[in-house]
Amino acid sequence: MKIQYLLFYTLLFGVFSFVNAQENLDFSGKKKIVSPEIKGKNVTFRLFAPQAKTVKLQGNWMTGTSSEPDAIELKKDPQGIWSLSKDDFGADIYTYSFFVDGVKVSDPNNSYQVRDVSSVMSMFLIEGPESTNYKVQDVPHGTVSKRWYASKGLKADRRLTVYTPPGYESSKEKFPVLYLLHGMGGDEDAWMTLGRASQILDNLIAQGKARPMIVVMPNGHTSNSAAPGESSRGFYQIDMVTPDIFSGDMENYFNEIIDFTEHNYRVKQSARNRAIAGLSMGGFHALYISANQPKTFDYVGLFSPAILPPENRKSHIYVDLDAKLHKQKANSYQLYWIGIGKTDFLFKQVAEYRQKLDKIDFRYQYLESEGGHTWSNWRTYLNDFLQQIFK
Numbered sequence: 160m161k162i163q164y165l166l167f168y169t170l171l172f173g174v175f176s177f178v179n180a181q182e183n184l185d186f187s188g189k190k191k192i193v194s195p196e197i198k199g200k201n202v203t204f205r206l207f208a209p210q211a212k213t214v215k216l217q218g219n220w221m222t223g224t225s226s227e228p229d230a231i232e233l234k235k236d237p238q239g240i241w242s243l244s245k246d247d248f249g250a251d252i253y254t255y256s257f258f259v260d261g262v263k264v265s266d267p268n269n270s271y272q273v274r275d276v277s278s279v280m281s282m283f284l285i286e287g288p289e290s291t292n293y294k295v296q297d298v299p300h301g302t303v304s305k306r307w308y309a310s311k312g313l314k315a316d317r318r319l320t321v322y323t324p325p326g327y328e329s330s331k332e333k334f335p336v337l338y339l340l341h342g343m344g345g346d347e348d349a350w351m352t353l354g355r356a357s358q359i360l361d362n363l364i365a366q367g368k369a370r371p372m373i374v375v376m377p378n379g380h381t382s383n384s385a386a387p388g389e390s391s392r393g394f395y396q397i398d399m400v401t402p403d404i405f406s407g408d409m410e411n412y413f414n415e416i417i418d419f420t421e422h423n424y425r426v427k428q429s430a431r432n433r434a435i436a437g438l439s440m441g442g443f444h445a446l447y448i449s450a451n452q453p454k455t456f457d458y459v460g461l462f463s464p465a466i467l468p469p470e471n472r473k474s475h476i477y478v479d480l481d482a483k484l485h486k487q488k489a490n491s492y493q494l495y496w497i498g499i500g501k502t503d504f505l506f507k508q509v510a511e512y513r514q515k516l517d518k519i520d521f522r523y524q525y526l527e528s529e530g531g532h533t534w535s536n537w538r539t540y541l542n543d544f545l546q547q548i549f550k
């Protein structure tokens with residue numbers, strides 16, 4: 160009899176332990192609200208908030224400004240479920256949030272979320288030819304790793320994200336390298352999470368449209384050693400504007416990243432096998448790093464780049480740009496690629512920079528797309544740029 164009681168209490172204890180361990184699982188049996196519900200180009204958003212007075216939806220496909228984005232009000236049914244449908248989404252990745260009585264919240268029924276700087280948003284994908292490469296396909300996959308390198312110049316250990324192509328570990332081949340840089344407020348995770356870089360690379364390599372390559376994604380904010388919460392600083396408040404911006408530190412100490420890569424990976428160590436590209440602030444970095452090292456990179460990609468530093472920033476990195484561009488031109492690079500959206504707030508700067516390049520007959524390839532300063536454009540630019548380098 161004692162054995163039966165012992166078995167009973169052991170089983171009961173195990174059940175309670177399982178429930179406590181699975182604290183986020185819902186065993187209530189309630190019908191789950193589907194949000195977003197995707198049917199082709201039609202998407203329905205839903206939120207159960209019976210006590211709310213207003214529920215609005217804000218998405219990255221809407222117009223408006225970053226400080227005052229547009230939002231659309233949802234309608235409530237008798238059961239307290241607010242909903243909104245939109246039927247003209249193009250193939251792409253989208254992010255959105257709800258505003259419940261003015262308070263921003265993620266969609267509790269959508270498990271897919273992503274962080275952009277300090278904002279966490281719900282995410283979904285609309286399938287189609289334009290977004291095919293953003294999905295994980297049944298193809299050979301590369302390896303994504305987080306590596307730390309010692310920066311003597313910055314006196315810190317700093318983290319990189321590194322993509323190695325399918326089969327790297329089992330081969331003895333040497334590969335070309337792309338150094339891929341993020342924008343202001345971003346970090347070494349940004350191109351992997353928001354940019355879908357590993358999916359794009361896997362798919363293009365499998366299609367034979369891109370050469371197998373190593374891609375190194377450093378943290379461009381030199382006052383941070385790693386993505387938020389991933390360094391000894393702990394869980395600090397995330398700032399978009401950090402004191403290192405326009406300091407010249409990223410450009411000054413970039414060779415430490417190249418040296419680490421070439422000592423730790425099987426890479427081809429020549430300009431024709433090095434590329435550098437970046438978005439926004441990362442495009443600014445790519446512009447000045449390549450201009451100050453005209454014999455280092457044969458391929459340069461500027462995605463919605465910032466062009467000029469503030470007038471009070473006097474680092475030697477930023478001076479005599481015209482003379483540096485003349486030297487870069489004389490070194491016979493293979494591709495200088497520029498992309499910008501028609502409504503991007505940096506459009507005028509880029510137009511003026513292109514006039515400068517035209518004046519000195521500096522050869523470049525230019526893509527002008529719809530939209531503004533968005534990940535939708537930067538994923539497209541990366542997809543295009545990867546197919547043209549190391550050929």
